[in-house]
Amino acid sequence: MSYVVFSGLLVGSIVVSQRNRAISRERQLSALREVTLKAEAENERRKNIELIGEIGKEITRSLSIENIIDTVYHHVNKLMDSSVFGIGIYNKPNNSLEFPATKEKGSVLPPYSYKVDDNTRPASWCFRNQKEIFSNDFEIDHQRYVEFVPPTVQGDATQSIVYLPLFNKDKIIGVLTAQSFEKNAYTDFHLDFLRSIATYAALALDNAEAYRDLKHTQEQLIQSEKMASLGELTAGIAHEIQNPLNFVNNFSELNAELIDELVEEADKGNIEEVKAIAVDLRENETKINYHGKRAESIVKGMLQHSRTGSGKKELTDLNALADEYLRLAYHGLRAKDKSFQADFKADLDPNLPKSEVMPQDMGRVLLNLINNAFYAVNEKRKKLLESGDTSYKPLVKVKTRSLGNAIEISVMDNGEGIPESVKSKIFQPFFTTKPTGQGTGLGLSLSYDIVKAHEGTLLVESPPKSGIEEILSGTLFIITIPV
Numbered sequence: 020m021s022y023v024v025f026s027g028l029l030v031g032s033i034v035v036s037q038r039n040r041a042i043s044r045e046r047q048l049s050a051l052r053e054v055t056l057k058a059e060a061e062n063e064r065r066k067n068i069e070l071i072g073e074i075g076k077e078i079t080r081s082l083s084i085e086n087i088i089d090t091v092y093h094h095v096n097k098l099m100d101s102s103v104f105g106i107g108i109y110n111k112p113n114n115s116l117e118f119p120a121t122k123e124k125g126s127v128l129p130p131y132s133y134k135v136d137d138n139t140r141p142a143s144w145c146f147r148n149q150k151e152i153f154s155n156d157f158e159i160d161h162q163r164y165v166e167f168v169p170p171t172v173q174g175d176a177t178q179s180i181v182y183l184p185l186f187n188k189d190k191i192i193g194v195l196t197a198q199s200f201e202k203n204a205y206t207d208f209h210l211d212f213l214r215s216i217a218t219y220a221a222l223a224l225d226n227a228e229a230y231r232d233l234k235h236t237q238e239q240l241i242q243s244e245k246m247a248s249l250g251e252l253t254a255g256i257a258h259e260i261q262n263p264l265n266f267v268n269n270f271s272e273l274n275a276e277l278i279d280e281l282v283e284e285a286d287k288g289n290i291e292e293v294k295a296i297a298v299d300l301r302e303n304e305t306k307i308n309y310h311g312k313r314a315e316s317i318v319k320g321m322l323q324h325s326r327t328g329s330g331k332k333e334l335t336d337l338n339a340l341a342d343e344y345l346r347l348a349y350h351g352l353r354a355k356d357k358s359f360q361a362d363f364k365a366d367l368d369p370n371l372p373k374s375e376v377m378p379q380d381m382g383r384v385l386l387n388l389i390n391n392a393f394y395a396v397n398e399k400r401k402k403l404l405e406s407g408d409t410s411y412k413p414l415v416k417v418k419t420r421s422l423g424n425a426i427e428i429s430v431m432d433n434g435e436g437i438p439e440s441v442k443s444k445i446f447q448p449f450f451t452t453k454p455t456g457q458g459t460g461l462g463l464s465l466s467y468d469i470v471k472a473h474e475g476t477l478l479v480e481s482p483p484k485s486g487i488e489e490i491l492s493g494t495l496f497i498i499t500i501p502v
Contacts, residue, residue, distance in 0.1 A: 395434030
């Protein structure tokens with residue numbers, strides 16, 4: 020009996036032990052599976068983070084609103100049903116959401132907009148309340164957001180919709196929406212994915228908007244710079260054109276008197292005197308013709324400068340262009356400031372070949388450099404006069420020379436020069452050493468771009484590296500243009 024009991028206890032112990040070992044193994048396997056699943060989930064999470072990061076980089080790389088919308092749509096549509104996808108951008112002046120490039124079934128819909136205070140539009144509700152809309156059956160859920168489902172402005176009605184407000188640094192930019200024609204199309208995974216994408220989209224759109232505003236401001240400043248130079252040029256032209264007009268008027272009056280004398284001498288029969296007067300008349304007419312053409316060339320120069328460039332190069336006499344703008348810049352500043360005093364010289368290479376350039380653009384470069392030079396010497400003169408020094412002789416010089424396969428135009432002055440600390444910045448847009456209101460900081464930047472467009476170079480030396488005759492200090496700008 021005791022043997023049987025003992026055997027039963029032994030068997031029971033073995034069974035219990037085996038069961039415990041099985042349970043232990045199951046627990047170990049379960050723990051291993053849990054660790055594996057966690058590792059797989061963590062690996063998947065990391066992959067998703069990396070994927071979203073790469074997508075974010077691509078989205079924020081562009082400064083074009085249309086390109087940003089295309090990029091976001093491309094990635095969203097790969098991971099979820101985006102039969103309808105759009106981004107509405109807030110237009111503050113109009114208090115509206117502008118949808119410039121909504122997609123429906125891959126096609127771009129015409130632009131449309133909703134007023135922010137439109138109570139029938141889920142996009143407006145999302146923007147006003149700055150809250151998400153997530154519905155897999157909008158026909159039923161719409162009452163939480165709008166009183167009724169309005170007809171669509173573009174395209175067909177959808178069943179599943181997501182709307183997300185777009186924020187960047189607590190600033191609401193607009194809304195993003197993904198929609199499906201099927202019910203129950205979206206999960207929490209899709210919502211989380213869109214939230215991540217929306218962050219990058221808001222950043223990219225804010226940057227694009229800031230860039231667009233900057234470009235608009237730049238265009239306004241560039242136009243202002245052009246108009247300022249045109250005003251100075253016009254003043255110079257008004258002064259310069261007066262000289263040939265005075266000659267024309269004076270010789271015309273003189274000819275009228277000579278004709279009266281000629282008639283008197285003819286009545287007297289003095290043929291020799293009549294011939295002498297006729298010679299004088301011919302000489303005067305030649306001078307009238309010369310100065311009339313001189314006035315005409317000045318007017319042509321003004322029209323060339325003021326018109327928008329055609330972008331076409333013309334065979335141009337750069338000696339004539341440099342001489343013209345040197346005198347016009349001087350007279351323009353004289354007309355603007357009666358106290359302005361400076362000497363100017365033109366050292367022009369008589370063997371300089373004509374060159375293919377855009378004359379109106381190159382004229383702007385010369386006018387800008389020469390105006391800057393006159394400004395520099397005038398500021399130095401006024402500064403020295405305040406200290407009682409009257410020995411300074413302001414001088415601006417324009418020089419041309421042929422380099423064989425290129426033409427060099429130098430504009431130099433004996434002003435204060437450019438400090439070494441700012442020399443590397445002078446061709447940057449909006450950088451200026453002039454007082455506020457006296458310069459936009461675009462003149463040299465535009466000049467640099469124009470010369471570069473001619474496949475040339477614009478360099479600065481301050482002080483000039485070589486002793487250039489009477490100019491041993493100040494600033495030297497060198498334009499080199501290939502022939």
